[in-house]
Amino acid sequence: MRPENDPSLDAAYALKTPQDSKRLYAEWADTYDREFAASSDYILHHHVAHRFAGAGGIGPVLDVGAGTGLLAEALAxxxxxxxxxxxxxxEMLQRARVKGLYRHLFTGDLTRTLPVQNGTYAGITSSGTFTNGHVGPDAFDELLRITAPDGLIVLSINAQHFSDAGFxxxxxxxQxxxxxxxxxxxxIxxxxATGDHKDDTALIACFRKA
Structure with a gap:
């Protein structure tokens, strides 16, 4: 199935609130890997995983916007x-849980405070979360809070979202x-991939907490 013809992708890009996200992904969880990731040749999580590993990333790592666990599959x-x-x-985390790749999974809203102590993680990764209709740049403050000094943060940002949302x-x-x-x-x-979205791009942001 082409990504632009998938109504779930269109709906995802049109999300407005965290409540909208919860409703959409509750419905999409069981088929996400097959109907979106595989059918559209989605590879963004592989870019993030290889950049994190190549930059010397270590654990413990928090996969932010983990979804069904695609990034952990690429990173492990x-x-x-x-x-x-x-x-x-x-619901997405339940799909991730059965893959057996995570030490711990928990629900969290990046537009609010995560249930994580300051400086907990030596690495932060994220793929597909900073995109149209999802999380904006203000969430960087929360990521920095939970990252240990010299911790590595590697995340994808949809190129259009980067320009439009003030990243x-x-x-x-x-700085x-x-x-x-x-x-x-x-x-991405x-x-x-075929169709109007086949050449869509993202920026892989890689940096360390000072």
Whole structure:
């Protein structure tokens, strides 16, 4: 199925509130891996995983917006680390749980305070969460709060969302709190993708907490 013809993808890009997200992903959880990830040749999680491993990321890692666990599937073969996951949808996390890749999974809303102590994680990863209709740049403050000093943060940001939602301004505002920033543009979908979204891109933001 082409990504632009998948009504769940269209609905995801049109989300307005956390409550909207909970409703959509509760309905999508059971078929997400098959009807979206596999059929659209979704590869963004692989980009994030390889960037995190290549930058020397260590655990414990928190996978933010873990969904059904696609990023953990990509990351687990690359590093030896304990991986936790959080997502706004308990139904998506239930799908992730059966894969047996996570140490701990918990529901969390990035637009609010996560149930995590300051400086808990040496690594933060996220794929597909900072995108149209989802989480904006203000969530960077919460990610920095829960990251240990010198901890590595690697996350994808949809390129259109990066431009429209003010990520550049936010990154400028946290320069004193981070080091080693890089932004790499990558394709969201692989060579088997077709249709209007096949060439969509994301920026992989990689930086350390100072």
């Amino acid at each position: 073969p690359l590093i030896s680390a304990e991986i936790d996951g959080t997502d706004i949808s308990p 550049a301004k936010k990154i400028d505002s946290i 004193a709190q981070i080091t080693d920033l890089s932004l790499q543009e990558v394709l 979908y692989g060579t088997a």
